Every structure is written in structure tokens, then in C-alpha cells.
Amino acid sequence: MAGRSRKPDGTVLTITALGRQFGLARSTLLHYDKLGLLKPTASTAAGYRQYGPAALARLKRIVQLRAAGLSLESIRNVLDSRRPLAEALEQQVLLLNRQMQSNREQLRVASELLSGAVRPGISRAALTKQAWTAMFRAIGLSDDDMHAWHCRFEQDTPEAHQRFLESLGLGAAEVKRIRKW
């Protein structure tokens, strides 16, 4: 019995079975194998891929990191300890912010074209920022109140604060300035 219980999970899966466990297609796992991202634990005499518990655990991490949008190459570097995880994630956050910035810009252009070129003079950033401060004043907040509000936001959830400022279309410089303020 000790021999049986020593190994907590002796399951060995074929490629399609493993895919089903994670909602992935067979072609995906074939691709990962070819890239060297996820190699099968062993092979049968006929060359069938066999995935053991170790491969299963590795795939779990792969799926997790892909959910954060990391490239397969980057994931491989992290899992093979060629690169610290935190570094890859921080870079990924920067990349995602750039992408969202780009998406916002495209959304703005599409909206403008849809409505037939609205107020092309004033930049959207200024508009949105102005609208915000105007609304804060409308509910009776002074500049000091706004300052206090930013401080609280920054201390509470700095990351959300960052994203909020960026969502106004502000440049990196101004975001930094306000967060230090």
C-alpha cells in the first residue's frame, strides 16, 4: 500500500485527453511540443505522446500565464528560469497599457468618423479631463478636496489610480506628476 500511496497521481494522459482537461485543442499541444514549451513526459513504442503529472502541472502554469497575455516565448523563458517571473509580468503590464491606449485611440477615431467628424479642434484628453474636474466642482468639491481624493486613491489602490488616469487619455508624464502630487 505504501508503494501505491507514495505517488499521489500516476495518471498518464494522451494528447487529446490532456487538451480536454484544459479546454485546449490537440493542435495547440502539438504546437507547444514543437516549440519546446511543453514536451511530453514519455512516448509509447508507436511514438504516441504521454503526459504525466509534471507535464500537467507545467501546462497549468502555461495556461495561467497565457491568461495574462504573455507570449509563448516569454512563458518558456519564465518556466525554464531564464527570466524572473516578476520582470516578465511587469513588462507585460506595460505592453497591455500600450495596447489599451492604442485601442482607446482607435475607438475615438471610429466614434468621430461615425458621428461625422465632431469638434476636431479640441483633444479628447483635454475634454475628458475638463469634464471630470467640471463634474467634481459641480458636486461642490474644491481643489483641496480633489487633492485629498487623489491622495486617497493613490494610497488605497495605486495601480487602479494609474489606470484611471490613463483612461482619461493623459500622457505618461502627466500621470506621473499627478501621482506624485
Next chain:
Amino acid sequence: MAGRSRKPDGTVLTITALGRQFGLARSTLLHYDKLGLLKPTASTAAGYRQYGPAALARLKRIVQLRAAGLSLESIRNVLDSRRPLAEALEQQVLLLNRQMQSNREQLRVASELLSGAVRPGISRAALTKQAWTAMFRAIGLSDDDMHAWHCRFEQDTPEAHQRFLESLGLGAAEVKRIRKW
């Protein structure tokens, strides 16, 4: 002179010159030609592409629509009147919203992994929404004040209001609810 002044712009550009006018690479225009998106107006005896005013105008629209993120295929359909512009733009807005949703989700996952799996029970949406209301209360706003604030935001810049609510990670249903409120 009448013959000269009848045509307002007789400029004919070579491929690289045209590219410089729009900040595009030669390879880009070669690509557009191959796709049938932008054909040169004429050709020299040696086969050199020549772009006239009409091509210039068309390229201007192409650049504009690409700034909204439309695919080259979609742009071609619009410019060749196989598809109404508004329809393509509306579909593009939907696509961009999906992409931003996806980006937000990836950003959330990346942040969670960075901070070492923080409170996996509570959803990020709830957290962010809670943080927001908490901060509003912290500066002395009542529920009625918040209501008034949302109303103002919605009337002023409904689109920005929509994006702001989505940036909190709220689902489409809740966004709709608040906007109607």
C-alpha cells in the same frame, strides 16, 4: 492658362515619395497594390508606379480608416462601396470593445500574479467598485450625491461614462443599469 488651371493638382508621385507624404513605408504601398486596395494611377514605360491626385485622396481615406483599426479587407469593401461605412465602423466599435475587455482581463490576471495571488475569493470588479464608493464616501459624499454625479456624467459625456464604468470591470448588464439609473 485655362488649360493649366483647370486641374487643381497635377502632381504625380513615385511610390516612395507617396509613402513619405503619409509616413508609410514603400513595402506598405507595395502591399496595398498587391491586395488591390490602392492601385497606382498609371505606370511609366519601365513599369514604375505613378500615383496621381485620385490615388492620393484614396490613400488619405485608407490611412484614416486604419487609424480606426479597420482591416485592409474591410477598408477595401467600404471604399469600393460594397459595404456602408457606418456599418463597418459600428462593427469595429464592437470589436474594439471586446479587445479592451480582453485587455482588462489580462491586466487583471497579470496584476494578480504580480502581487502573488491576492484574495482569490473576491472578484476584482467588486474590489474596484468597492474602492470607488469607499473613496467617494471618504470625501463626504452621500448616495444621493453619487447619483447626481452619475447623472451629470451620463448627460455630459455618455460615451466616457460608459468607458469609465467598463474600466471598473463591470459587466454589460450592470453598466446598462447604472446608466439608466
Next chain:
DNA sequence: TAAACTGTGACGCGGCGTAATAGTAG
């Protein structure tokens, strides 16, 4: 003649999906 252009065609990127063909397991 040399530099700076032009043409065409092919390959590469990322992350797989989709055949096509042939062998294997139950």
C-alpha cells in the same frame, strides 16, 4: 560610373486551425 531609386518574388513573424496522408489502439 556610382548612388539612389525602381521592379518582382520569397520568406519571416505569432499562435495556432485545418487539411492530407498514414499508421495504431481497442
Next chain:
DNA sequence: GCTACTATTACGCCGCGTCACAGTTT
């Protein structure tokens, strides 16, 4: 022998960038 798997190889997508090689213009 039938069906459901498996293997490998190659091509397609999108929007170009980047050779490589040859001809043209200045």
C-alpha cells in the same frame, strides 16, 4: 474490420518588414 484515436508535414491567416537580385533614373 470498423472506429477513434495517433503521427508528421505543410499551408493559411494579417500586415506588413526584410532580404535578394536585377533593371532604371539622375
